[in-house]
Amino acid sequence: MTTESKKKEPLFSAKNKKLFSLPLFGNNPITVQVLGICSALAITVKLENAVVMAISVTAVIAVGNLIISLLRNTIPSRIRIIVQLVVIAALVIMVDQVLKAFVYDVSKQLSVFVGLIITNCIIMGRFEAFAMANKPWPSLLDGIGNGLGYGIILVIIAFFRELLGFGTIWGYKIIPESFYDFGYKDNGFMILPPMALITVGVIIWIQRSKNKDLIEKN
Amino acid sequence: MQHSNSYIFRYSAIMVIIVAAMLAATAELLKPKQLDNIRIEKMQFILSSAGIRVEKKDVIPTYNKFITKELGVDLSGNIVSIFQNGKQEQGTIRPFEISLKEELDKISKGAGDVVLPLYICNNDGKTIFIVPVYGKGLWGPLWGNMAFADDMNTVVGATFDHKAETPGLGSEIATTVFQAQFANKQIFDPSGEFVSVSVVKGGVKNSSTPEAHGVDAISGGTITSNAVSKMLHDCLINYVPYFKKDQ
Numbered sequence: 001m002t003t004e005s006k007k008k009e010p011l012f013s014a015k016n017k018k019l020f021s022l023p024l025f026g027n028n029p030i031t032v033q034v035l036g037i038c039s040a041l042a043i044t045v046k047l048e049n050a051v052v053m054a055i056s057v058t059a060v061i062a063v064g065n066l067i068i069s070l071l072r073n074t075i076p077s078r079i080r081i082i083v084q085l086v087v088i089a090a091l092v093i094m095v096d097q098v099l100k101a102f103v104y105d106v107s108k109q110l111s112v113f114v115g116l117i118i119t120n121c122i123i124m125g126r127f128e129a130f131a132m133a134n135k136p137w138p139s140l141l142d143g144i145g146n147g148l149g150y151g152i153i154l155v156i157i158a159f160f161r162e163l164l165g166f167g168t169i170w171g172y173k174i175i176p177e178s179f180y181d182f183g184y185k186d187n188g189f190m191i192l193p194p195m196a197l198i199t200v201g202v203i204i205w206i207q208r209s210k211n212k213d214l215i216e217k218n
Numbered sequence: 219m220q221h222s223n224s225y226i227f228r229y230s231a232i233m234v235i236i237v238a239a240m241l242a243a244t245a246e247l248l249k250p251k252q253l254d255n256i257r258i259e260k261m262q263f264i265l266s267s268a269g270i271r272v273e274k275k276d277v278i279p280t281y282n283k284f285i286t287k288e289l290g291v292d293l294s295g296n297i298v299s300i301f302q303n304g305k306q307e308q309g310t311i312r313p314f315e316i317s318l319k320e321e322l323d324k325i326s327k328g329a330g331d332v333v334l335p336l337y338i339c340n341n342d343g344k345t346i347f348i349v350p351v352y353g354k355g356l357w358g359p360l361w362g363n364m365a366f367a368d369d370m371n372t373v374v375g376a377t378f379d380h381k382a383e384t385p386g387l388g389s390e391i392a393t394t395v396f397q398a399q400f401a402n403k404q405i406f407d408p409s410g411e412f413v414s415v416s417v418v419k420g421g422v423k424n425s426s427t428p429e430a431h432g433v434d435a436i437s438g439g440t441i442t443s444n445a446v447s448k449m450l451h452d453c454l455i456n457y458v459p460y461f462k463k464d465q
């Protein structure tokens with residue numbers, strides 16, 4: 001409990017704001033920690049899927065972080081991983097049920113990847129590394145921050161893949177018909193997983209060239 | 219902090235009970251909404267076999283407008299159930315709610331009380347008979363709908379879907395290119411004998427199958443193609459007595 005401070009601090013203190021904003025860019029779970037890559041490759045073909053996935057993961061990680069943090073002093077350390085998994089699994093099943101009820105088509109396209117949020121290492125990582133040792137409020141912020149940090153990258157990748165792969169954004173045609181008349185073609189390769197990996201690579205490259213601190217020394 | 223074993227047991231027991239109760243509540247609460255989605259998808263699928271494409275949000279009114287009658291027929295071709303104008307006019311079970319899979323299981327076990335669903339669609343004064351089909355694919359179930367003109371012989375349209383056929387090969391049965399081949403095929407030969415429509419490996423032109431009873435198979439998807447042939451034959455043959463009676 002080293003991070004807990006003795007006196008009451010304001011809800012949006014500089015430290016708390018940092019918890020929220022750091023994972024968005026400086027310590028992004030995908031581009032800096034390189035976690036959650038598999039789902040970033042799998043479901044970023046269309047913007048709508050990426051947004052639904054981002055919201056789902058953010059909801060799971062934020063609520064999960066809050067629950068784990070509230071329970072942190074009661075969880076027996078010998079079964080803490082099991083408790084964390086139960087919390088994640090329960091939340092993911094709920095998210096899956098909600099998606100099936102309200103956005104049926106998207107949930108069919110996301111198919112197994114909603115269930116696979118359970119294995120998303122970002123969530124386990126935040127529970128174990130942060131929520132187990134911090135108060136509920138900072139944990140909630142940390143959860144939302146990490147969820148959105150993951151989501152932003154997903155949305156950026158999906159934006160380029162859908163634009164270049166289908167010529168659409170959110171299902172609406174963006175590239176004008178006249179381009180096609182001049183011989184422009186949608187790039188089918190963008191729809192395949194390798195291009196998602198390359199897009200992630202380009203994002204990491206741009207981010208590190210802007211922020212030299214992130215470049216490893218060796 | 220080290221907890222005692224009994225604490226760990228109590229902790230996990232309580233946790234599991236709470237989580238189970240929460241999940242059960244969520245599932246029960248959202249079930250009606252989820253079932254609605256599945257029903258809407260089924261309606262959309264039935265409509266599309268008759269050539270009526272419609273957006274998800276307009277499915278229910280369109281379905282009620284075009285599908286004028288739902289029939290349940292038994293194996294000797296008698297009508298045992300009629301659902302019309304939003305109410306059950308004969309029989310007890312609405313044909314739309316019949317699980318074709320269970321009825322086919324009954325047939326293979328030789329049970330007698332089989333009721334098969336059949337949808338009658340009225341599109342611009344043309345009567346279309348829509349027959350659902352269900353069968354086994356390579357990796358999982360296949361299903362679909364066959365739409366027939368009012369001679370109960372000529373195919374108007376077909377839609378197929380699958381659970382897990384090989385992407386790019388067997389899964390091509392779900393494409394409109396494959397399904398469009400079925401239009402104008404016939405399931406009875408000129409003498410009135412039931413022959414179904416087969417999916418022919420190597421192309422209909424190069425085979426002994428008459429053009430009217432065959433469509434081209436999918437390269438590399440032979441097992442799925444054969445499965446479609448078998449599904450069509452095994453499902454449609456149950457409707458033959460009804461077709462014969464009404465023809």
